[in-house]
Amino acid sequence: MQPGDRVRVERGGVTNEGVLLPSTTRDHLVVKLDGGYNVGIDREAADVEVLESGVREVDPAAETDDGDATSEITFDDELPTVSLISTGGTIASTVDYRTGAVTAQFDAEDVLRAVPELAGRANYRGRVVANILSENMEPSIWRDLAAAVAEEIEAGADGVVVMHGTDTMQYSASALSFMLDSPVPVVFTGSQRSADRPSSDNVMNAVCAVEAAKADHAETLVCMHATQSDDACALHRGTRVRKNHTSRRDAFETVGAAPLGLIDYERAAEAGAEGDAADAAVEWNREPRPRGGTDGSDAADDGAVALAPDLDGDVELVKFTPGMDPAAWAYLDDKDGVVIEGTGLGHVHTDLIPRIEELVNGGTVVAMTSQCLDGRVCDRVYDTGRDLLDAGVVEAGDTLPGTAKVKLMWALANRSDPADAMTRDLAGELTEESRPWR
Numbered sequence: 001m002q003p004g005d006r007v008r009v010e011r012g013g014v015t016n017e018g019v020l021l022p023s024t025t026r027d028h029l030v031v032k033l034d035g036g037y038n039v040g041i042d043r044e045a046a047d048v049e050v051l052e053s054g055v056r057e058v059d060p061a062a063e064t065d066d067g068d069a070t071s072e073i074t075f076d077d078e079l080p081t082v083s084l085i086s087t088g089g090t091i092a093s094t095v096d097y098r099t100g101a102v103t104a105q106f107d108a109e110d111v112l113r114a115v116p117e118l119a120g121r122a123n124y125r126g127r128v129v130a131n132i133l134s135e136n137m138e139p140s141i142w143r144d145l146a147a148a149v150a151e152e153i154e155a156g157a158d159g160v161v162v163m164h165g166t167d168t169m170q171y172s173a174s175a176l177s178f179m180l181d182s183p184v185p186v187v188f189t190g191s192q193r194s195a196d197r198p199s200s201d202n203v204m205n206a207v208c209a210v211e212a213a214k215a216d217h218a219e220t221l222v223c224m225h226a227t228q229s230d231d232a233c234a235l236h237r238g239t240r241v242r243k244n245h246t247s248r249r250d251a252f253e254t255v256g257a258a259p260l261g262l263i264d265y266e267r268a269a270e271a272g273a274e275g276d277a278a279d280a281a282v283e284w285n286r287e288p289r290p291r292g293g294t295d296g297s298d299a300a301d302d303g304a305v306a307l308a309p310d311l312d313g314d315v316e317l318v319k320f321t322p323g324m325d326p327a328a329w330a331y332l333d334d335k336d337g338v339v340i341e342g343t344g345l346g347h348v349h350t351d352l353i354p355r356i357e358e359l360v361n362g363g364t365v366v367a368m369t370s371q372c373l374d375g376r377v378c379d380r381v382y383d384t385g386r387d388l389l390d391a392g393v394v395e396a397g398d399t400l401p402g403t404a405k406v407k408l409m410w411a412l413a414n415r416s417d418p419a420d421a422m423t424r425d426l427a428g429e430l431t432e433e434s435r436p437w438r
Contacts, residue, residue: 134165
């Protein structure tokens with residue numbers, strides 16, 4: 001029997017029928033059932049009958065004697081080069097058929113084997129920066145990731161796709177938005193549902209991300225499903241995106257505006273198959289930053305990537321809630337920066353204001369954001385807000401709380417006046433304040 005054969009497997013009184021898939025171990029058979037799910041079956045004492053040979057071409061991988069899968073990536077001089085950088089997550093995961101758990105363990109080449117639809121769209125280079133579920137992401141890995149992206153661009157990549165777990169993707173996309181001034185696209189993508197599920201979004205997200213990495217822009221984006229259907233992917237600016245649902249495929253949203261762009265999946269599939277430019281599939285809602293850094297950025301003069309990877313890790317994001325004990329903030333005494341997620345306009349209980357003033361007087365930069373998804377903080381309307389300003393709080397406008405934390409980490413390490421930096425737009429995270437017409 002070979003991968004691609006239709007088989008019937010009996011073991012322990014249970015019969016499964018489907019297409020045999022390549023296995024990452026010698027101990028298990030992997031069968032794709034007709035319903036779309038995969039099942040892992042212990043090879044020991046399994047009775048396998050081949051019903052039909054070669055009914056499906058599973059992937060271009062060849063299985064070696066030790067059970068490992070290998071692939072050959074061919075290069076076409078007429079295609080752009082896209083670097084695939086893996087940090088783990090569901091898009092780069094497989095099922096451990098011993099426990100049934102989804103585990104982040106694929107590298108970039110595994111993704112190419114798992115998503116054969118990527119073939120012919122670009123030349124690919126792959127590297128693994130981390131192999132973690134995204135809840136284990138840390139600032140040190142952001143630095144490694146930013147350095148890896150910069151190295152790939154310096155080596156000639158026309159675009160970079162970062163495969164990342166969805167739960168903390170918005171933080172990593174924000175971090176790279178501040179740490180990198182890139183002349184080419186940097187596109188984050190992931191998957192809400194693992195590849196063994198019929199409703200998996202990994203193929204469409206990966207295809208659209210590659211097309212976005214080939215397009216004419218130099219943004220750091222998050223590329224994920226725009227709707228629950230397989231019709232389009234949304235392109236969200238890395239500093240304005242938020243995951244707003246635990247499991248829906250269209251979980252990601254641009255806060256306060258429409259996504260920066262959309263990729264029509266059918267047109268993307270056609271463009272890839274016919275070798276057309278990726279922009280044929282992209283519809284921009286607003287003008288993106290142009291490829292090559294021609295907007296006067298640090299990367300403008302020679303198209304080189306600029307890297308500022310330093311971060312101050314001594315920053316906390318805290319949330320105000322009614323009835324909270326001011327003593328709960330005692331651990332903030334030695335922090336270099338604190339971002340508060342306050343109420344609508346950016347308020348906290350008046351009993352907390354003296355505590356905040358102590359932090360500011362001790363040298364801590366304290367920035368205020370809002371619990372609301374839309375709108376900006378304004379501490380000049382009510383007495384509480386004016387007292388917060390008098391205490392030294394910095395208004396972060398409509399910067400998202402998570403983005404504000406990452407921004408303050410970066411500003412403390414790279415700007416002489418980090419408090420002032422929190423009031424200015426550095427990477428599309430802060431929209432200009434609306435003013436009355438005069």
